[in-house]
Amino acid sequence: METTVKLQQVSKSFGKKTVLSEVNLSIEKGQIYGMIGPSGAGKTTLVKMIVGMDTPNEGLIEVLNTRMPNLSMLQQIGYMAQSDALYNELTGGENLRFFASMFKMGKEEQKQRISYAAGLVNLTNELGKKVSAYSGGMKRRLSLAIALIHDPSVLILDEPTVGIDPELRQSIWNELMRLKNTEHKTIIVTTHVMDEADKCDMLAMVREGRILTSGSPEQLKRQYQVESLEDVFLQAGGQQS
Numbered sequence: 001m002e003t004t005v006k007l008q009q010v011s012k013s014f015g016k017k018t019v020l021s022e023v024n025l026s027i028e029k030g031q032i033y034g035m036i037g038p039s040g041a042g043k044t045t046l047v048k049m050i051v052g053m054d055t056p057n058e059g060l061i062e063v064l065n066t067r068m069p070n071l072s073m074l075q076q077i078g079y080m081a082q083s084d085a086l087y088n089e090l091t092g093g094e095n096l097r098f099f100a101s102m103f104k105m106g107k108e109e110q111k112q113r114i115s116y117a118a119g120l121v122n123l124t125n126e127l128g129k130k131v132s133a134y135s136g137g138m139k140r141r142l143s144l145a146i147a148l149i150h151d152p153s154v155l156i157l158d159e160p161t162v163g164i165d166p167e168l169r170q171s172i173w174n175e176l177m178r179l180k181n182t183e184h185k186t187i188i189v190t191t192h193v194m195d196e197a198d199k200c201d202m203l204a205m206v207r208e209g210r211i212l213t214s215g216s217p218e219q220l221k222r223q224y225q226v227e228s229l230e231d232v233f234l235q236a237g238g239q240q241s
């Protein structure tokens with residue numbers, strides 16, 4: 001197996017507040033890796049450091065054998081943040097073209113990627129509208145399209161389906177599965193939705209800045225002797241560390 005993301009003894013503090021403590025993690029190529037855990041557990045902080053948007057105080061983070069942060073890795077990583085970073089005064093299409101222009105791709109490829117990404121999130125007919133006129137869910141969808149625009153080999157999605165209706169959520173998950181199965185993309189998602197967590201190959205349960213436990217959804221259910229991930233979450237969340 002090929003390791004795509006590796007964290008060794010990663011710790012992060014903001015001032016006196018320790019947000020992550022000695023996190024070790026290994027994510028294999030072609031896996032969908034889910035991070036679950038209570039609000040404030042440190043999931044966003046963790047994924048931001050994997051993307052290279054923030055640096056750990058201690059420890060080592062590598063993506064595709066490259067120590068992070070490293071600007072040259074932007075071409076290989078697609079990141080969808082929890083809050084949308086969009087240009088409100090531009091149209092959806094202009095946003096996509098702008099972000100596409102930051103990456104190495106030819107005109108024709110750019111067109112194809114924009115058409116693919118907009119289609120995937122069902123925004124093809126809304127690309128002419130200004131983002132300021134988009135609903136919250138449409139902005140999330142546009143953010144997801146932007147994360148995919150340059151065909152990255154590692155996708156990092158922070159709560160990607162919040163505010164997205166069930167039908168589109170299902171089609172997005174179908175596409176994530178296809179990207180994993182046929183293109184061997186590595187996908188990291190944070191989620192509070194347990195049926196999404198169930199679709200992941202591996203899960204890390206994050207609590208108070210530590211990875212309490214990790215494993216496949218089935219392994220976690222067995223470990224906690226429960227039937228559902230919801231119960232894993234509740235049991236692990238309720239334990240004292």
Ligand SMILES: Nc1ncnc2c1ncn2[C@@H]1O[C@H](COP(=O)(O)OP(=O)(O)OP(=O)(O)O)[C@@H](O)[C@H]1O
Pocket residue numbers: 014017019037038039040041042043044045046082
């Ligand atoms: N820039 C920052 N400065 C100070 N504290 C921060 C900063 N970023 C995050 N924190 C704190 O770090 C902790 C972990 O936050 P983080 O956003 O990583 O949690 P999370 O697990 O992603 O939560 P949620 O599920 O609500 O998104 C929180 O207590 C938060 O207040």
